[in-house]
Structures are given as structure tokens and as C-alpha cells.
Amino acid sequence: MLDRFNIVNRLSPDRDLILTTVDTAVNLARANSLWYLLMGLACCSIELMQTGGPRADIDRFGSLFRATPRQSDLMIVAGTVTLKMAPRLRRLYDQMAEPKYVIAMGSCANCGGPFDLSYSVVRGIDKIIPVDVYLPGCPPRPEALTEALIKVQEKIKKERFFLKQEASQQRKTEQEKRGKDGSGIPFQGSSRY
Amino acid sequence: MELHNFITLIQERLAGKVLSVAEMKNDDVMITTDREHFAEVVAILKNNSSFRFSTLMNQSGADYTDTLAVMVNLYSGFLRRKVTVKAFLQRENPEIDSLVPLFRGIDWYERETFDMFGIRFLGHPNLKRLLLPDDWEGYPLRKDYVYPHSYNGMETGRADLLDVDAAGEAHV
């Protein structure tokens, strides 16, 4: 119990008082209520629906699907992104409020997948938006998507929430190093990820 | 109706308007015409009371390397037969009459053929690109199409991390 919740100290076994850090408490709340934006574009969206369905229920992790980016903090991009859809994807990502996370679900979102032979497909969404977890599979099983969600939760639990300035500065320098343009226009193209 | 009777009937009714009538696999018949008589042949097949090919099954285009072509597949519930009508077109400035006055549902099929091959359909109410963005250049399903390197500033290739140059950088 102590390890699971990073509890610092429990004063005595019969009292209901737990000591912990503010970061731990806030991160616990944030990680266990990740609402995801339904970005189901192609075949992986059916597996996304099945993951929210009765057997592999993603709602037990506190995750709920939202149709609007303003109310969600996780974006699960499930499916192939074409060149026609790419500006809309970027616009939806920009509309989400910080802190936001992205799971690239399936081969097509990771690197173009089997549609690498095509002329109208974006080969990987990390050309457009920064990705936190890459989930391979064509399509990945619901258990795999649940594992990806748990990885995002672990990432959140390690963050230091109150040093917000430092965190967003860090993200900005990381983006610049990776050559991404954070302004809201479509990705300008770079030979590095 | 028997296949050879059907072919004889076509050759009688459409004499002078078709270039050839041949058997095709899957109990089908291929009628080849030229672009001036294409719409007329399809109209006769649809409206004539001994044919009644009133169901459109499919419309597509093809690029035969030196010519383009347009094909239409029709079905007649009266004869329980299928037929394919094909017309060859030249590669530069290909044009053919639209069949929208005969079949209202062929609208989007013709728009898609225009989008993929560049074949213009004369008399079509709204001939614009359908599947690709409006500012796309080129006609993808032609045999001499070159895949674009970028579209509106977005590069289409992806760097291979295992393929690095002397400075240790990967390029698209």
C-alpha cells in the first residue's frame, strides 16, 4: 500500500491520516481520470470502441470518451491520417488544454503502416503532433491499448505539477530541439523526428 | 437468354455504332465503341424494350498506357444479363459525354474518374475533385504519375533511423 500510492507516512494504523506530497496527490487524481478525445479515424477506431465496451472496459481506469477537445486531456489517434485530414488533426490538438498527452494507436499512426505505399497518407502522426506513447499493432488488442493507457498514467505520476513553469519550458525546448513548430500552422517538414 | 443469341441481338440493334462485341469472363459481354457513340449506345441499351439495362452496376476508368478508357457495367433484370460498354480516349485532353441524364447515381462515379484520371465529362452538373483535396496536382491512377514529395509544406517521406550518413543524421 505504501509503495502503490507513494505514501510518505501513515501516522498510526488506526488513524485515518496519511501524509504525502502535493505532487503525488494531484498526480494521482490526474492520472486516474484521463478523458480521451475520440479520434477514431479508421480500423483502430473499432478496437477503441471495443476497449470502451463491456469486456475490456477502459472506464474502470477512469477514462471516458469525449467528443470535444476542450474537455479532454488525452488524444488517442486511432487510424490512418491522410494529407486532407492532417490540418484538422493539428487544429484539434491545439484546441486541447495543457497538460495534454497523445497515444499513437496502431501502425498507421506510428509510421504510416501498410499504407506506406500510398500517395496521400501522412507517414506517422509525430510529423504533426508530439506523441507520448507509440502502440504497435494492426489493430492493437484492447489489452494493448489498456497497457498504453497505464504507461501514460505512469508518466503522469512522475511529473512535478507545481513546477509548472519549468515543465512547460522544458517541453518547449524539447520541441525546438526536435525541430517542431509549436505555432498552430501545419508542420513545416523536417528530416528528424 | 442464351449468350450467342444475346450477342446477335446486340449486333443487329447497334450495328454501325459499336466497334466490336466480344464475350467476357463471368457470363458478360464487352461492347467497345468510340467516344462519339458512347452515350447513344448506353441510352439504347437502357431504353430499348428488348434490352432494358436500367440498373447501373459500376463506372470506372483505366489507363492502358497509350490510351485511357471509360467502362460502364449495366444489368438488366428483364434479360437477367450483364453488359460492359467501353470507350477508348486519347491521353491528351480526354473528354466524353456524361451519362448523368440517364442515371442520376452515376454523378459521383464520374467525379471520381475525373479525380483519378483527368477525364472530363461534358454535361456533368458539378465536375470537381471528389476524394483528393481541391488543390491537389496530378491524376494519381495514371501510369505515369509520380508521387509528390510534399503537399502544402508537409513532407510525405519518413526518415529511416537505421540509414544515417557520416555526420550521424538521418534524412528522408
Place this chain on the structure above:
Amino acid sequence: MSKYSSQEMVLNMGPHHPSTHGVIRFILQTDGEMMVKATPDIGFLHRGIEKIAERLPWQAFMPYTDRVDYVASVNCNLGYAVAVERLADITVPERAEYLRVIAAELSRIGSHFIGFGALLLDLGAVTPFVHALRERERYNDLMEMLCGARLTHNYVRIGGVAQDAPDGFAEKCLSFVDHLEYEFIGEFNNMISFNTILINRLANVGVISAATANDFTLSGPNLRGSGADFDLRRDEPYSVYNRFNFDVPKGTGKFGSLGDSYDRYWVRIEEVTQSCRIIREALRKMPKSGDIRTRLPKPFTVPAGEVYVRTEAPRGELGFYLVSDGGKQPFRVKIRTGSFSAMTIIEHISQGVMVADLVAIIGSLDVVAPEIDR
């Protein structure tokens, strides 16, 4: 129309929208809540599958036919395989034909669950969709046992199927089909299909007459919902469908006019029952052992020629127009899908309906984005 003066408004619906079945965009011109015109804008999932076909060998194109309609992938595989076999004159062994029919009918059941489940979700009923997903999970288990994959199955091969049914598959399949026909459908109908609210939402909405449906090349359940009696499995049989005894459900104006959205929804419910009958008969008649694939020559080439073959997919007629030049790769593959024609008719029947009814019409026509865009 009304005594209030109002102006027309242009509203954008999609491409990211919870009620469109995939990435489809509509530009709605509305006068308040009444629509004047709905123009679809498609192509957001155009992946160039027809161009990819020209770069791959004939057998290697099979996984891409899965992605043409990912909800019912075995039907698309079967359509392509039958087209190539007719062009190349390949015969398929008996046991493989029966396995193909069983897999295709299971795929049709799975697709109809998503079809009417998504319609009900769009109308606002969240629970029936979860009921349909629960049954679809059992279907996924069966398909995983047979094909190895849950969604994009890639089961049919040119000349047969990929692998044989394992032990225990026949019993599990029979128990699933019995559960569906005798337990699930009756309960589902009592709870949902005969529900007054659903009937009020779907009856007399989006009426399409049989003549209009034929003019716009509608096919499959959409055409049968308007009263036309045409099913490719019975009228132009392929594979071994001519040996089975099943009815073809058609719309009869059950709770409203003939050809409304309720008829199209009811045809899909009835088709699940008929597919159960076909599967039961196929499991009984299937030869107990035998080859499951014809050996193809290496390298596999198809003789030069052209063919157009159409098969009955859950969303309509799936037609493959193949052109071969005698080589190892297809020269041209044109895929004709049922959802493409269903999209063309939306523009024409959307005048004077309310926006909420447009959602019901799109759901009852059961369109999916990859079939439209390919």
C-alpha cells in the same frame, strides 16, 4: 413554412464528429432546424488502395481488401478472391467453400451489430450499442479461433482459405448461433426494436422509393428496405450459396411508409436471423475433411482479360472490376462499394428534414468512411 422570418445558416458537421460513421464532412445549409441542403465532402480517408494494388502481386493485395470495409472484412476478401478465381479459372475445394461461407456469414452478423448499434448510438440510446458490442465480443472470439485476428481477418486466399477450422470450433459456433437466434434477437427486439421512441424516430423518416433507389444504384439492405426483392446470394449465386435454403427479408412498411429508415433497420435485424440459418446448415453439410486451398503455380499470373464480379457484402453490393495484362500484378483494380452509392442519395433526400433526422438517415443507410473513400 413558418410565420417567423429567418436566414439561412451554413453549418459544418465533421469530419471529426461523433455521429458520422467515420471521417465524413457535411456542409449543411439550414433554415433554423430545417435543412435546405446537405452537401457531403468526402476523401478524408482516401488511402489510395486502388493504386497500391498495381504495385503488389495478386495474392499480396488480400490484406488491403480487409481495410476496404474493416467491419466486415471476410466479405471483402471473398469478393476479391471470387473475382480473381473467375478471371483465372481456379476451382476451390469443397471444404474451403463451406468454410468461406461460414466465415462470411459470421462477418455479416458482426457487421450488422455495428450497423444498427451505431444507428442507435447516434439516436442517443447508449445502452443498446453496448449490448451489440457484447455480442460482437463473442463473435470476435470465434473469429480469433478461426482466423487468428479480431478485426481485419485476412482469412480468404485465392484458391481457398488460409487455415482449417480447429477442433471445437463447430460446437462453439453452433452454440453462438443458437444463442443469437433463440435468445438474443427476441430480447433485443422486445427491449429496443418495438420501443415507441425508436419507432417515432425512425418511421416515415427518409423515405426512398424502389425506383429512386434503383436510379441511385443503391444495393443490399438499403435497396431491400425499399421493397425490392433482389439478393445476389440467391439471384447471382457465387461460392456454394445456391445449396442453402434461406429467405430474403425485405421492407414492408412495418411501422410507417415503405422504404423509410425503420424498414432498413428492420431488414438488418432479420438478416441476422437468416445468416444464423445459413451457418447452421453449412456446419451440418460441410465435408468432415478435405483440402482447404488449391495450390497456385509459382509465380502466379492471371491470364490477360477483364472481369466484373459482384458479391453481397453487408453494406451493399461489392464489385471488383479487374483488368489483367497477364502479369504478376494487377493492371487495374476498381472497387465498387455499397456505401459510395448510399452517400450520393443523402444529398437528394435531405431537403426539408430536420438535422436530427439527417443523423437517423445516415445511420439507417449504414455508411462507413473507408468504403466511400477507399
